[in-house]
Amino acid sequence: MWIAVLTVSLILYILLNIILYASYYFTSQLSLGSFAQVLYTMQNSMSGSESTWSEAVGGFFVRQWPWLLLGILVYAGLLWLYLKQKKTGEAGNKTMKQLKTGFLGLVATLTALNGIYGYQLYNMFGIDKYNESQAKSSDLYENYYADPRTTKIEFPEKKRNLIYIICESMESTFADPSAGGGFKKSLIPELTKLAKENTDFSSDPKTLNGGLTPGNTGWTIAGITAQSMGIPLNVGNSDFNRNFEDESQFLPYVVGMGDILKEQGYSNFFMCGSEAEFAGRRNYYEQHGDYTIYDYNTAKKDKIIPQDYRVWWGMEDEKLFAYAEKELTEIAKKDEPFNFTMLTVDTHFTGGYLCPDCPDDFENQYENVIRCSDHKVTEFVK
Structure with missing residues (x-):
């Protein structure tokens, strides 16, 4: 029993x-938006995130190995001392009692520490806020949501093509204060100029005062859903958004932009530099607009990258934009209107992917990655 108590410790x-x-x-390593994000990610396909998982597990042993080794050595030493004292019989009774008391104290101390730090982790995840939010109702749908099934949507006789670039983790905060941002030197001067010379959705013509992010819209697939469906990605009903099986339904009763465009005769396309299955993205795009999917795997088939090529989440944006230009050149030759949606990846938290041609203007790598993406996106638009 006492060996078992020591093992429990x-x-x-x-x-x-x-x-x-x-x-x-x-x-320090992940940008955790909410507990809903954790739940959604846990119940969805993890394809394409193998490097992140291996990095997390490997980082645990790299960071904690001295403490783990110390614990194992202490455990082995106490076990050896206990077994040695047990052999001495009556002469060792006093020491045995002290050891047993020490074992119980060790278990109690470790239990208390687990409780304290576990509670801190509980608060960090925002589990209490998540549970509280589940009990609340919202007037979003009654007062603000325009249901495409009952809303009159008019298209011109000659329909225009749409190229829709979703920039991973990009926000107006990266501009300087004069443009409404929070950085002394703007990380996105080219995107700022592009926005101000064209149509953007800021209420102030001088600044990039972007929109707020309501709950369950703050991670990649949730942001995609919010932008193209007009609703947050709530995870209360896993039958309608999880991705354990290929046939899992992704919000089947909601009409998205892809559904609307397909009904109007558009051909829909989606391209990303990672594996499309991750987080249910393939299900979303195939089920809401019958998108043709281009991703890391099709890039290998189309010989955009070598078969054994893999960086970051699959392939970097430099190759993504080259792939997009190649496909768009062919798509644009056809007569029917098209919607080409693409998702960048270099700016994914944490640290981002710094490609060889990125600038070295800032001390922080992530700032250089943002500045690099600012240039690449703008050049692609041009």
């Missing part, structure tokens, strides 16, 4: 290390 010690590492990882 080792398990509690390892659990404490996991909790401490999780607190570090989710605050």
Whole structure:
């Protein structure tokens, strides 16, 4: 029994290390938006995120190995001392009692520490806020949502093509204060200029005062859903958004932009530099507009990249834009109108992907990645 008690203390010690590492990882290495994001990601396809998982697991052992080794050595030492004292019989009774008391104290201390740090992790995930939000109702749909099924939508006789670029983790905060941003030197001067010389949706013509992000719209697939469906990606009913199986339904009773365009005779296309299955993106685009999908895997088939090529989440934006130009040149030759949606990836948190031709204007790598994406997107638009 006492060996079992000592073993339980080792398990509690390892659990404490996991909790401490999780607190570090989710605050320093990942941009955690909400507990809903955690739930959604856990119940969806993880294709394409293998490098992230291996990085997380590997980082645990790299960061915690001294403490893990110390715990194992202490466990082995106490176990050896216990077994040695047990053999001495009566002469070792006093030491045995002290050891047993120490075992119980160790278990109690580790249990308390797990409780304290576990509660901190609980608060960091925002589980209490998530549970509270589940009990609330919203007037979003009654007062603000325009249902495409009952709303009159008119298209011109000659329909225009749409090229829709979703910029990963990009926001107006990266501009300088004069443009409504928060950086002393703008990270997105070219996108700012592009916006102001054309049509943007700021209420102030001098600044880029972008929109706020309501709950369940702040991670990639949730942002995609919010932009093209007009609703947050709520995860209360997993039957309608999870991706364990290919036939899983993605919000089947909501009409999205792709559905509307398909009904109007558009051909829909989606391109990304990672695997489209990740987070249910393939299901979303195929089920809402019958999109033709281009991703990391099709890029290998189309010989855009070598078969063994893999960087970041699959391939970087430099190759993504080259792939898009190639496909758009062919798509544009056809007579029917088209919608070509693409998702960049270099600016994905944390750190981003710094390609060889990125500038080195800032000390922080992520700032250089943002500035690089600013240029690449603008050049692609031109």
